[in-house]
Amino acid sequence: MEETTRRQLMTIATAGVAASVAAPAGAQPQQQPLGGKQNPRDKYPKPPFPPQSQPFPGLAGQMSPRPDHGEASYVGSGRLRGRKALITGGDSGMGRAAAIAFAREGADVAINYLPVEEPDAREVVDLIRRAGRTAVPIPGDLRSAPFCRSLVDQAVRGLGGLDIVVSNAGRQKSNASILDISDEDFDWTMKTNIYAPFWIIKAALPHLQPGSVIIGTTSEQAYDPASDLYDYAQTKAATMNYVKSLAKQLGPKGIRVNGVAPGPIWTPLQVSGGATEGKVVTFGATAPLGRPGQPAELAGIYVRLAEDDGSYTTGNIYGAGGGQGQP
Ligand code: NAD
Ligand code: MG
16 A cells, blocks of 8 residues: 555656656746656756757747756755845846745845846746745846946845845857957957956945855856857856855855856757757757756755855855766
């Protein structure tokens, strides 16, 4: 009898996880399969993917298959109760996975995104509110220093303080040759990926009390740059580097600074110019796990770096690379 019940439960729970890949954005979390173990190769869609391309910055809601940000799977346990987080690029990809997880762990969350990403952002705001937390949506372009400063002000006012800053927004544009990169293009990548974190962290610092954290999203590209990502890859090396410098500078103030280095992850960034259309079809095929990662698979890393249990972790980069060995 007990065995039957267990088997039935496993069937229901496994179906829940399978459904999570295409789950509607407002879905509530399901239980993990009993035993909590699954072959990572089979957990999510594998290449070949349908050919697709979107204008920058792309929408998660328009991708096929839809990325999994943990909408139906992430279950919190109060690890960030009462915390106040600002996440850039919080509408989609890793930022959205972090936003969902943070809210379900008990944090209030402000998200920044570009105005054209409002449809994705609305889903995230809804998910944060369904978790019973405050959501503060703040659209705007991070290439503007005045906007970055006002973003921090708006987040502090909307949340009633600030103690987690996730600098995650990024711009990636594949170019076969350095000769194809215009000065404007180069400046666009640098402004988004290097200047914006500088402006945001400077503005946030006066608000960060001891115990606060800064998390930057870097990349495997920081360590093993692709030939077609000349400009982008060097910004990710810079991110990895600022994490280590700032951790030394802010350790005496009790503020931790860490980075997350994803491998190939199924997000709008890749289908809106980050990868060539051909590479999108085979995306993740070269990873030893045989598929790209999903943003949901990194949510726990952001939580780990933000929570007090991680109090001795600073100046470190946590990876999720699918076996490609970086960092
Ligand atoms: P994503 O497209 O979901 O997120 C990137 C976000 O950056 C966008 O949603 C957008 O809101 C924001 N953004 C870009 N330009 C902006 C601007 N000028 N102003 C305001 N916001 C802007 O893709 P993602 O892959 O989740 O990207 C998140 C981070 O992960 C990026 O820093 C990216 O470099 C990094 N990363 C991604 C991968 C991958 O394979 N997807 C791998 C390694 C690192
Ligand atoms: Mg987006």
